Amino acid sequence: MGDEKVDRNNGSSRRPLDRVESVRMIHRSLRNTFSSTAGATDGDDSTAAVRLADVTHEYGSSGRRFRSSGERSVTALRGVSFEVRAGDVVGLSGPSGSGKSTILHAVAGLLVPTDGTVELLGTDVTALSDRERARLRRRHVGIVFQRFHLLPSLSARANVALPLVQAGIPRSRRRERATTLLEQVGLGDRVTHLPGELSGGECQRVAIARALATDPDVIVADEPTGELDTATGADVLEVLTDVGRDRAVLVASHDAATLAVADRVVSLRDGAVVDDER
Template sequence: MSNAESERVTSSDGDRSDSEVVVACDDVTRVYGGNGGWFGSDDAHGVEALSGVSLSVSPGEFLGLTGASGSGKTTLLHLLAALDTPTTGTVRLLGSDTSAMSSRRRAALRLEHVGIVFQRFHLLPSLSARANVALPLVERGVGKRARRERATELLERVGLGDRLTHRPNQLSGGEKQRVAIARGLVNEPTLLVADEPTGELDTATGDSILELLSELADDRAVVVASHDPRVVESASRQVRLRDGVVVDA
């Protein structure tokens, strides 16, 4: 990671001060709904999904975001991935304040530096596994041959070298998840985020997905949001949320 893509910060996590950080949030609150005012004020009747959350994630770290449904995991994941911006507080991705960016700039930052594995896969049913994986490269203007080679390489890496031309309806839940992970890696992201990657998988397949995510954290930052207790066992660090507040980090 170049100096332009990272920053030296003092981490609120206590034992990781002055470390190289991929993404960090400082005293972040996210409110949904209302009339545009702060949560609890006279003119706002929104829902506070996160309150005063601070954390940072470094390269080589596999961070597990855990907590019950509705605890704020997905909201925080979206903020870290620059899919959303906080109501108050700051999220800095590769040294840049995402709130200060236009939506177009955030999209460009995600395309170049962030891989996202959605809970429901979000695979296009009309495309093969290889074509689904290659989609982000189409947006980046990469040539067809290079796209095919990169997508093939990643599908082989996740154990789907024999499923290159299969469409989503021809794949199992675990295979779809692996396709989604391969797509999240196709742009060689600095940050990979995954939302409930084991939620609909059997034990054996879920364990293999977590093992794969742990291996991927060797050269990038990986953040997984899940209520699955196995994430705690696989992650190098855990942050637990309750009602939008960090209760264990």
């Protein structure tokens, strides 16, 4: 039933407030669509959207079969524990190699830590198979990369609609949803442009729109302003925090201006939490 609401929410000429309201309605309807088949328990206000408990990760200690015995492993995370509630914007700070990206990858289910648990909406990600993690990621996590990682041969709209392909959403609704999201991030006039025809800031906004495509509960952003100038970076952060309301947002950065938008900053050094400033 909720799906029909998506079809009625279109039109680029309406006032911004109307547009925001219509996007929220779409979010609600999509949430209904996905929650019917979601494997994870939806988080309520009392449950953390993301919870890391004593997470340790060593690169080079697992995975590949034909690894040479002489290869050294690198400890990226040491006993990291913290949680993020829905509606929180949490910054991860620290120098390069401190483990910021590794935490984001673990939260997104792109890697399984060697020890500890990572819970996403109450589901232990570390206990899932590759396929189950991919499904959980598709339904509940939106990822924003430093270098955008848009598919160069797809239009902005097709890039945004990408996660909806695997979700089995029909083409017309994918297009409609992607167009609405692009309008929401201020790119309503760029829907058919290829990434090569967009500026860095525009590409990052497309990436943010893509991260929102399946209306995820958690957004992870790895140095989202790393490739952008200060003014463009500020615009992108505004978009990210605006659309990130009601979601758990994790932003990794070593840029103070970026971290300033966070409600809370977790500082890391050598893979360990050294400060969790509330």
